[in-house]
Amino acid sequence: MRRPRSSAASELAAPPEPHFPGRATIEAYGGGGFRFAGMSHRGSILALPSGIWAWAPRTAQEINAASLERVFGARASVDLLLVGTGRELVPLGPALRSRLREASLIADVLPTAAAASTYNVLLAENRRVAAALLAVE
Numbered sequence: 001m002r003r004p005r006s007s008a009a010s011e012l013a014a015p016p017e018p019h020f021p022g023r024a025t026i027e028a029y030g031g032g033g034f035r036f037a038g039m040s041h042r043g044s045i046l047a048l049p050s051g052i053w054a055w056a057p058r059t060a061q062e063i064n065a066a067s068l069e070r071v072f073g074a075r076a077s078v079d080l081l082l083v084g085t086g087r088e089l090v091p092l093g094p095a096l097r098s099r100l101r102e103a104s105l106i107a108d109v110l111p112t113a114a115a116a117s118t119y120n121v122l123l124a125e126n127r128r129v130a131a132a133l134l135a136v137e
Contacts, residue, residue, distance in 0.1 A: 018051025025123055026116040032135050034116075046070055047119060047131040049077045057134060060090035065099045071130055075103050082119050084112030084133035112136050 020037045026047065028035040033042035036052055044055040048070065057067050063083065065072070071081055081100070083092065089111050092100075100107045110118065112133050119131040 018048075018053045019045075021051040023047075023049060023123060024052060025120045026131075026133070029112060029116050029133070030136055032137050034133065034135065042135070044135045045131075045133050047133065048074045049128075049130070050074060055132060057132075060085040060134065063092065063096070063132065063134075065096055068096075068100075068132060071105070071132060072099075072103050074130060075105055077128060078105060078130045079128040080122070080130070081105050081107045082115040082122075082129065082131040082133075083107055083109045084115030084131065085109060086112055086134045087136050 019041055020039060024037040024047075026034055026036050027038075033040060034045050036045075036047075041052075041054065044057055046053040046055045053070060055067065057063050063085070068081075071078065089109060092107065092109055097107070108115075108118070112135070115131055116133055119129060119133075122129040
């Protein structure tokens with residue numbers, strides 16, 4: 001698995017390749033990261049049909065349309081986006097909710113633990129689901 005770059009500028013850039021290509025369940029979360037497909041990643045993730053990607057946001061306030069650009073690009077294969085906002089549920093702002101509606105994406109906002117568990121259930125049902133999950137300590 002690739003290690004994230006250390007500079008602040010590169011942390012904001014989207015990685016060119018997923019950590020894991022394809023769909024995989026979230027095996028564990030906490031300690032500032034996630035386990036999936038026998039791998040571990042420190043930091044937040046996007047789980048899309050194309051793979052599991054590193055995701056720059058660290059707080060719910062950093063979740064915006066730009067941070068979800070990869071999700072908007074996958075909208076043809078996603079019906080539901082689960083957004084894990086950390087330990088607590090933090091509603092998405094009105095501008096982002098509007099942008100998601102315009103893209104015909106239904107977003108369900110939950111604490112990260114609930115979002116990861118729900119993602120696994122829906123993935124097992126072969127549903128067209130994606131997840132944007134903030135890491136929690």
